Amino acid sequence: MKKKYRILDVHGHIGYYKLFNMPGCNADDMVNSMDRAGIEKIMISSMIALEADCVYGNDMTADAIRRYPDRFLGYAAINPYEQEEIIPELSRCFDELSMTAIKLHPDLNDCPADSDLFIPVYRFANERNLIIMNHSWGSSSNLTKLATKYPNIKFIQAHYGSSWDGSRPLEIFETIKKLDNVYLDTAGSGSYFDAFEKTFEYFGEDKLIFGTDFPFFDAAWQIGNVVCSDIPEKSKQKILRDNFIRLLG
16 A cells, blocks of 8 residues: 655664663664554664764664665764764765764763864765754854854754744744754654644744654654644655755755
8 A cells, every 4th residue: 555655764763772771772673663653764873872882883873774775874973072083983984884964962972062072073074965963053053153164064953843832932943944054853752732833834844854763752653743733745745755855965
């Protein structure tokens, strides 16, 4: 039976997390869950790569891609404190491991988003016209500075796409809306009534990129935020897959 929507999830993780039990976080279980939810592909970063050992974790991501090349795409992760290793590891990820984009997580790295330690990452990504998703870009001024200085990078802000209450002003929203190379991921741990519709009304259909943060959050619920929303059908398909395909070029 033909599926109504084609879904590419840009925000997934693989591997265990240190703070709580996260079952179903290996490649086999994730594919089974994706089949049930109707997700064609998912972009993944390794929790180990984001927290402790980026080389080991990136290898974990690459192994999932090798085993399921039609289902997984990879985020490369780095340790900002290992400055001499950043460029070699990013080169390895993109030249040898078939990674697609870069994932940053300043909170797990215990390194502020506006730290100069991330500069080698931005320079590398700008030279290669890459996508970077960040758990948080920090202040609006930092995001403005980065998006302006590195115009070849497509910046994605995670987690705000379904958690805005639709009324209180958010400076980060104003920044994302005005910058041509900045986008918003839809993953969120909570959702206000009509939140997604209000986010869509504010940004339009081209700025929103579908993500779930799976397996932290239930993928079906995250999909429901989009497919059950009161927005045009063509806009749903753009958000669920087509916008990210456009960013990939």
